[in-house]
Amino acid sequence: MAIVTISRGSLSGGRALAECLATRLGYPCLGREPLREAAHRLGAPEETVRERLEVPPRRWLTDTSEQQRYLQALRAVLADHCARGNLVYHGVAGQFLLDGVPGVLRVRLIAPPQARARALIAAHHRTSRRAADAFIKRTDRDRRRWTRIMYDRDVEDPRFYDLTLNLEHLSLSAACAAIAEVAVLPRFDLTTDDRATLTAMASACRPASPDSPGEGR
Amino acid sequence: MAIITICRGTRSGGELLATCLAEALGYPVLGREVIHKAAAELGLPVPDMTVALARSPGLLERGGAERNTYVSALQAALAEHAVDGHLIYHGLAGQLLLRDVPAVCRVRLIAPLEMRLGFLKHREGLNGHDGEAFIRTQDRERARWVKLLYGERIEDPALYDMVINLEVLDIEMACALVTTLVRQPEYAVTERVRERLRDFLLACRVKTVLLRAPETAGLPLEVRVEDGRVEVSGSAPALAGGETGNRIAALTRTVEGVSDVRLKFEWFDPYP
Numbered sequence: 001m002a003i004v005t006i007s008r009g010s011l012s013g014g015r016a017l018a019e020c021l022a023t024r025l026g027y028p029c030l031g032r033e034p035l036r037e038a039a040h041r042l043g044a045p046e047e048t049v050r051e052r053l054e055v056p057p058r059r060w061l062t063d064t065s066e067q068q069r070y071l072q073a074l075r076a077v078l079a080d081h082c083a084r085g086n087l088v089y090h091g092v093a094g095q096f097l098l099d100g101v102p103g104v105l106r107v108r109l110i111a112p113p114q115a116r117a118r119a120l121i122a123a124h125h126r127t128s129r130r131a132a133d134a135f136i137k138r139t140d141r142d143r144r145r146w147t148r149i150m151y152d153r154d155v156e157d158p159r160f161y162d163l164t165l166n167l168e169h170l171s172l173s174a175a176c177a178a179i180a181e182v183a184v185l186p187r188f189d190l191t192t193d194d195r196a197t198l199t200a201m202a203s204a205c206r207p208a209s210p211d212s213p214g215e216g217r
Numbered sequence: 218m219a220i221i222t223i224c225r226g227t228r229s230g231g232e233l234l235a236t237c238l239a240e241a242l243g244y245p246v247l248g249r250e251v252i253h254k255a256a257a258e259l260g261l262p263v264p265d266m267t268v269a270l271a272r273s274p275g276l277l278e279r280g281g282a283e284r285n286t287y288v289s290a291l292q293a294a295l296a297e298h299a300v301d302g303h304l305i306y307h308g309l310a311g312q313l314l315l316r317d318v319p320a321v322c323r324v325r326l327i328a329p330l331e332m333r334l335g336f337l338k339h340r341e342g343l344n345g346h347d348g349e350a351f352i353r354t355q356d357r358e359r360a361r362w363v364k365l366l367y368g369e370r371i372e373d374p375a376l377y378d379m380v381i382n383l384e385v386l387d388i389e390m391a392c393a394l395v396t397t398l399v400r401q402p403e404y405a406v407t408e409r410v411r412e413r414l415r416d417f418l419l420a421c422r423v424k425t426v427l428l429r430a431p432e433t434a435g436l437p438l439e440v441r442v443e444d445g446r447v448e449v450s451g452s453a454p455a456l457a458g459g460e461t462g463n464r465i466a467a468l469t470r471t472v473e474g475v476s477d478v479r480l481k482f483e484w485f486d487p488y489p
Contacts, residue, residue, distance in 0.1 A: 181393050
């Protein structure tokens with residue numbers, strides 16, 4: 001019984017790994033769904049929430065209160081899911097949102113930029129190699145900057161994960177097998193106290209109703 | 218059967234992980250013995266070699282030939298053990314020394330400073346500021362060595378297949394992780410991998426001989442071995458009678474196991 005968060009760059013195989021792991025362990029697998037739920041709870045458009053949580057604010061904008069509000073809502077949704085027990089989450093900022101939560105295995109997946117560009121070209125046939133390289137570079141830079149602004153941390157630093165796996169030589173199924181080996185260990189079991197902590201965390205982060213004064217859009 | 222390299226900071230549990238893996242897999246473990254072996258091969262005292270490896274090349278030292286000789290000897294010493302197809306190496310920069318070898322499982326182990334201080338206190342009785350200073354100095358030296366030799370950052374996760382953080386996981390879990398990983402087909406030491414290992418060993422030996430010989434030490438030479446055939450390439454001065462080429466070929470043939478030598482050179486006039 002465990003909660004596994006998977007952090008990765010775009011097109012690094014994070015979704016495939018999450019699905020492999022979820023199938024292998026019989027856990028639910030979540031990616032964008034918690035973000036959608038958080039947007040719904042806030043009464044905000046999903047696209048706006050997604051953009052604020054993925055694209056860093058412009059350099060001259062120092063106010064991050066909007067992003068903080070979305071993050072709190074997302075944290076509440078995630079805590080609700082985690083309190084139910086097993087979960088594989090490959091969406092935004094799982095390792096930071098669930099920082100300090102017991103029973104969480106924080107995984108980071110990396111892949112060579114060339115392989116990621118190839119994956120992008122395979123998915124979008126009209127993309128040129130040059131455009132694919134530029135896209136990968138830009139999204140990595142954005143993600144690094146976003147994490148630096150919001151958490152003052154380096155998203156690529158292995159110290160913020162329990163396990164960093166590199167798909168340069170390693171296959172996805174091997175990575176999946178290795179994570180599954182650890183996730184089932186009793187160390188990652190959620191106790192009754194852990195569930196209570198998660199429920200309390202969810203309540204503390206839950207936003208007020210969109211109809212409340214000062215909230216919603 | 219698999220080859221595992223473990224890179225870690227001082228007192229981060231690398232030796233414990235190596236021991237645990239050796240028990241689980243029954244493979245031999247190597248650490249500093251590789252430096253001892255390489256030093257013996259070159260007829261050098263171990264401390265001299267360690268110091269020379271960590272030293273930046275001087276302005277007049279062309280291409281750091283002395284240090285390259287030591288690195289090449291280190292690679293050869295490591296490859297000699299790796300050709301058996303099962304090895305756990307937790308010494309210096311295994312992930313880079315064996316980077317041209319396929320099917321090597323490259324693991325990095327990291328641990329929080331407090332944990333490392335605990336290991337240090339338990340093993341060597343060092344604590345407080347002394348312990349912290351010792352750890353920082355050792356880490357800096359290793360990072361510098363890797364930067365100097367390979368131009369890489371030792372902490373870069375892209376250099377490894379797996380980075381395990383001991384903040385939450387423990388040595389047994391790390392051991393289980395690596396054991397699971399090396400049982401995957403990509404780390405199987407097949408007959409083809411063994412051939413590549415033998416070629417790599419031969420290339421390291423030839424390189425060491427060429428780097429040690431005064432007449433070839435300063436030349437920018439590359440050695441490639443494929444299926445036992447040695448190819449030495451680079452640029453060298455075109456002396457009368459093809460003396461340099463003959464010398465390189467003769468030196469290469471002194472290495473045991475070399476039968477076929479091919480030279481692929483750009484010759485330049487040393488006295489234009």
